[in-house]
Amino acid sequence: MKNAFLGIVIALSASAQQQNLARTADGHPDLSGVWLYSIDLPPAAIKRQSAAGTEIKGVDSSGRRPATKPVAGALPFTDAPSYKPEFQAKVKDLFDHESKTDQVFYCGRPGVPRIGSPRKIVQLPKEMIFFYEDISGDAYRIIPTDGRPHRADANPSYYGDSVGHWEGDKLVVDVTNFVDETWFGEGGYFHTDAMHVTERFWRDGANLVYQVTVADPKVLTAPWTEPPRVIKPSIEPLEESPKCVESDASKLINNDHHSQR
Amino acid sequence: MRHRIWSAGLAVGLFCAAGSLWAHHSTSAEFDVTKRFTLTGTLTKVDWVNPHIVIYMSAKGGGAASSSEEWRFETNPPAWFKRVGVNRSDFAKGIGQSVTVEGNRAKDESNYGYLLKITFADGNSLELVSGTPAEGH
Numbered sequence: 001m002k003n004a005f006l007g008i009v010i011a012l013s014a015s016a017q018q019q020n021l022a023r024t025a026d027g028h029p030d031l032s033g034v035w036l037y038s039i040d041l042p043p044a045a046i047k048r049q050s051a052a053g054t055e056i057k058g059v060d061s062s063g064r065r066p067a068t069k070p071v072a073g074a075l076p077f078t079d080a081p082s083y084k085p086e087f088q089a090k091v092k093d094l095f096d097h098e099s100k101t102d103q104v105f106y107c108g109r110p111g112v113p114r115i116g117s118p119r120k121i122v123q124l125p126k127e128m129i130f131f132y133e134d135i136s137g138d139a140y141r142i143i144p145t146d147g148r149p150h151r152a153d154a155n156p157s158y159y160g161d162s163v164g165h166w167e168g169d170k171l172v173v174d175v176t177n178f179v180d181e182t183w184f185g186e187g188g189y190f191h192t193d194a195m196h197v198t199e200r201f202w203r204d205g206a207n208l209v210y211q212v213t214v215a216d217p218k219v220l221t222a223p224w225t226e227p228p229r230v231i232k233p234s235i236e237p238l239e240e241s242p243k244c245v246e247s248d249a250s251k252l253i254n255n256d257h258h259s260q261r
Numbered sequence: 262m263r264h265r266i267w268s269a270g271l272a273v274g275l276f277c278a279a280g281s282l283w284a285h286h287s288t289s290a291e292f293d294v295t296k297r298f299t300l301t302g303t304l305t306k307v308d309w310v311n312p313h314i315v316i317y318m319s320a321k322g323g324g325a326a327s328s329s330e331e332w333r334f335e336t337n338p339p340a341w342f343k344r345v346g347v348n349r350s351d352f353a354k355g356i357g358q359s360v361t362v363e364g365n366r367a368k369d370e371s372n373y374g375y376l377l378k379i380t381f382a383d384g385n386s387l388e389l390v391s392g393t394p395a396e397g398h
Contacts, residue, residue, distance in 0.1 A: 037344065042337050045392025046345040050385040058392035059344040099290065107311065135311040135338065242339045244311040248291055 021169070021203050024123060029169045029203045032123040036232045038063030038116040039134060063117060066227030071209055073170065073202055074228040081189060081214065081224035094188030101188070103181060107244035109136045111158035111182035112175050113197050117210040117231045119238055121201075128164055128171065133241050143173055150176055156193060158182055173199040184214050185226070192218040207232055292365040292375045300332060300374075301361045309349040312338050316352060316376065318362065334364050336376035337389065347387060358382040 022030040038061075045058035067074075083091055094101045104110050118130035118141075126146040132139040145164040154161045160175040175197040183189045184197070191214070198213040208231040215223035288294055302320025313335035321329050342348070359382050364374040378388035 037340065039340060041341045041344065043392060044337065044341075044389045046342075046347055047388040047390045048347070048386070049388070056390060056392065057345045059341060105312075133340070135340070239343065242310045245308075246312065247315075247335070248313070 024125070026125055028123075028166055028171075030123060031121045031128070031171060031201055031203065031208060033208075034120050034234045034236065034238070035117060035208055036060060036063040036234045037119060037133060037236070038229070038231060040064045060232070063229055063231040065229065067209075067230045071204060071228045071230060073204070073209065074211055075200070075213070075225050077211070077225045077227045079227070080187065081185070082221045083219055084221055087219050091188040091190065094183075094190060095186075096188075098186075098188065102183065102186075104136070104183075106246050107136050109139070109158040109182065110134065111178065111184075112141075112160050112162075113184055113199060113212040113214065113226075114182060115139060115159070117201075117208065117229065119234075121208075128173075131238060133238055135241060135244055137244070138238075138241050145171075150174075156180075160197065169202055171201040173201070175199065190219070191216045194218045204230060288365070288375060291367060293368050294365050296365065297363055297377065298366055298374070299361060299363050301359060302329070302332065304352075304355045304358060304360045305331075307349060307352045307356065309339055311340075314339055314342065314349075314352075316362075316379070318360070330372055332372040332374070334362055334374045334376035336364075351387065352379070355379075355381045363388075 024030050024032075041059050041061055041064075043058070043061070045056050048055045048057070066079075099105060102108075104114070109115075115132055115134055119133050120131040122129040122131075126144065128143040128145060130141040130143065132141075139159055141159055141162055143162040143164045145166070147165070148163060150161050150163055154177055156177050156179045158179060161177040162173050162175045164171055164173045166172070176195075178191070178193060178195050178197075180191060180193045180195075182191070184191050184195065194216050196215040198215075200209075200211045200213075202209050209228050210231055211226065211228040213223050213225040214220070300318065300320050302318040304316060305319050306317035308315040308317075314337070315333055315335045318332045318334070319329045320332055339349075361380045362374070362376055363378040364376045367373040376389075378386060380386040
């Protein structure tokens, strides 16, 4: 009974929050803004010692992590994709040799959805513009929201061909036409050119929520919906990413590795 | 004159933590994380590049007094330094000056290491330490 009451309070609170959302002239929630850098970074902190004293500062990687609390509006999700039995050994082998097989390690483009949520969103009446800062280079995406279909003349690419539409207060971005050389997540999650990604963006108070569904009927038993991520607003301006020069590969003496993203 | 002081164990915990989420290759696959060594020399160059920034040092070796060795140290990525408030200029201000670096040496025993701490001529220092990020979710 108490839980039911709490649930009603949370639902009413969420509903009130949604009503108070900033909206654009056409009535959609305003997703514009600069958002927290959401590429995984080392968890270490810096200790700076100077005449002014000692300062220790860490990084906020929350935008890269699954949300740790229930998020209003999130789809049911699982922690990992389900590959067809005949591909499970390949996934394991790719992951076991990730330091050699993952192109992101060699300055490769992560592609959608691995690049994560955008650093900056510009919301226009008929299109959304996403800007990213990434180790491999600073990507952008222009996503029509005027009802047009996918392009028929685009070449396959790392970030795919996107079209968006609104479902209530959620922006739903449909992405197709990928090259097949990226992974859609750490763990050796390879895909084929049949990959179809659906990204959902919505506001949760001051924050942006990002949730991804990956379908690839050639290798997955079912579409995989990832845990939602909650992205905080940021006041940090975007900055051009330095060039990527990988120089460690020749010094690796074994396959030991950890995950990146 | 002894320019290198090798010590064991101090950096193990930190270094494993620093590499556990970001690096694709384990730091232990490339660097001897069981030994933290100290090297003093002249900072000659700072490469602010992904996926790791790299600093260059010219250090006197243990042999002939006039000989010097060229060393390189990589450390965390530019985006990490940016988020903890350290810019290229914080390193580059030391170019041409004597600096002392603590780090882990590459297992191939080349003059290459992973920088854990740098102390500049004015006594100011930057050090990677274990940290708990402030996260709301």
